Amino acid sequence: MTHRKxxxxxxxxxxxxxxxxxxxxxIATAFGVVGFDGSPGAGGRTEAAPDEAGATEPPPAKPxxxxxxxxxxxxxxxxxxxxxxxxxxxxxxxxxxxxxxxNSLHGRFSDPxxxxxxxxxxxxxxxxxxxxxAHDRAWAQxxxxxxxxxxxxxxxxxxxxxxxQVDSVARxxxxxxxxxxxxxxxxxxxLGRGFGIHSMGGRDWxxxxxxxxxxxxxxxxxxxxxxxxxPR
Numbered sequence: 707m708t709h710r711k712x713x714x715x716x717x718x719x720x721x722x723x724x725x726x727x728x729x730x731x732x733i734a735t736a737f738g739v740v741g742f743d744g745s746p747g748a749g750g751r752t753e754a755a756p757d758e759a760g761a762t763e764p765p766p767a768k769p770x771x772x773x774x775x776x777x778x779x780x781x782x783x784x785x786x787x788x789x790x791x792x793x794x795x796x797x798x799x800x801x802x803x804x805x806x807x808x809n810s811l812h813g814r815f816s817d818p819x820x821x822x823x824x825x826x827x828x829x830x831x832x833x834x835x836x837x838x839x840a841h842d843r844a845w846a847q848x849x850x851x852x853x854x855x856x857x858x859x860x861x862x863x864x865x866x867x868x869x870x871q872v873d874s875v876a877r878x879x880x881x882x883x884x885x886x887x888x889x890x891x892x893x894x895x896x897l898g899r900g901f902g903i904h905s906m907g908g909r910d911w912x913x914x915x916x917x918x919x920x921x922x923x924x925x926x927x928x929x930x931x932x933x934x935x936x937p938r
Contacts (some may be wrong), residue, residue, distance in 0.1 A: 709768065709915070726741045727907045728806070729763045732800070753935055755832065766919045772887030772913065773840065773884075773886045773887075774840065774881075774888055775839040775840050775841045775842075776836055776839060776840070777802040777826075777834070777836055777840075777846065777878065777881050779834060779836065779881070780834040780835060780836035780878075781833065781835045781836070782824065782836055783810075783812045783835050783836065783837055784836075784837065784838070784839070785812075785815055785816055785823055785837045785838060786816065787816065787817075787818045788816075788818065788820060788821055788823040788845055789823050789837075789842050789843060789844050789845060790816055790842060790843035790845075790851075791842050791843075792841060792842060792843075793842055793843025793851070793852060794840070794841055794842065794843055794852060794853075794855075795852040795853060796852070796853050797853075797855075797886045797887060797888065798853045798854050798888075798893070798896075798898070798899045798900075798902075799855070799880075799882070799888045799889070799898075799899050799900045799901055799902060800854065800855050800856070800857060800878065800879055800882055800888065800901055800902070801846065801847055801850060801852060801854045801855070801857070801859065801892055801902050801903065801904055801906075802857060802859065802875065802902070802903050802917050802921065802922075802925065802928075803824060803846065803847075803856060803858045803902070803904050803915035803916055803917055804858075804859055804861065804862065804863045804916055804918060804921055805827070805858050805859060805860050805861060805862075806852075806862055806863065807860070807862075808830070808860050808861065808917050808918045808927060809860070810827060810829070810835060811824070811827045811835075811837070811858055812835060812837060815837055820826075821845065822845050822846065823837055823838055823844045823845045823846065824837065824838070824844050824846045824856040824857060824858040825837065825838045825839075825840065825844045825846070825856050825857065826855070826856070826858065826861070827857070827858045827859075828857060828858070828859050828860065828871050828874045828875055829860045829871075830860050830861055830868045830870065830871060830876075831870050831872060832868070832870030832871060832874040833874070834874050834877070834878065840855060840882075840885070840886065846858075846904075847904055847907055847911045847912065848907065848910055848911045848912050849896070849907065849910040849911060850896055850907050850911050853896070854896075855882065856873060857878055858904060859871055859875065859917065859921065861916060863915075863918025863919075863920065863921065864918070864920070865883075865920065866920040866921060866923075866924060867921050867924050872924060872927055872928055872931060873931060875928050876928045876929075876931035876935055877932075877935060878933040879901055879928065879929070879932040880932040881933035883936050884936065888900060888901070889927060889932055890932065890936065891929070892925055892926070892929065893906065894906055896910070896911070901928065901929055901932075903916070903917055903921075903922050903925065904916035904917060905917075905922070
């Protein structure tokens with residue numbers, strides 16, 4: 707589930723989206739334990755500043771290239787609102803989110819009042835929907851929006867990803883490796899590259915624990931599955 711973001715100024719500037727996460731700010735992943743200063747406790751809801759406002763820019767990673775904008779295996783449902791056209795400045799990788807709810811997010815993200823979005827959504831049965839082009843900026847993780855693509859996963863932080871979701875997120879990641887140069891490795895901070903989780907951004911990404919310990923611990927399995935799907 708997403709928070710409503712502050713209304714953007716009249717110019718094309720994206721605003722922060724903060725996800726609702728129900729676990730603590732200490733995330734146990736398949737690659738270690740990552741804690742973030744300033745994270746709220748369970749269920750904390752901290753709205754952060756706009757993703758353009760005074761945050762330190764990370765060093766450049768891979769600049770946007772000619773890779774595919776739309777994943778062929780995904781159901782294409784482009785949004786008309788709640789994203790920044792051409793707003794991706796570099797390609798660091800993919801960030802995992804939890805929906806804290808069920809059913810497609812296309813209707814919610816199509817509401818101008820919601821002011822949030824993600825590039826992808828994966829149902830519990832493994833269906834993939836893509837809402838925002840890989841060349842455009844979704845409003846999913848605050849200051850990470852210009853550098854990272856995002857995937858929402860149906861369900862709740864208190865429940866792990868289904869086997870079908872693990873496979874589908876791996877398919878998205880293998881596509882990003884082939885088309886956008888994502889490395890086959892975990893990312894633990896916004897300065898890294900690879901497959902990351904929303905909570906790794908700490909306060910600048912909303913100060914939430916999304917996607918929670920259970921789903922964070924499945925990132926290793928997702929990368930292992932993506933390895934088998936990566937076209938060589």
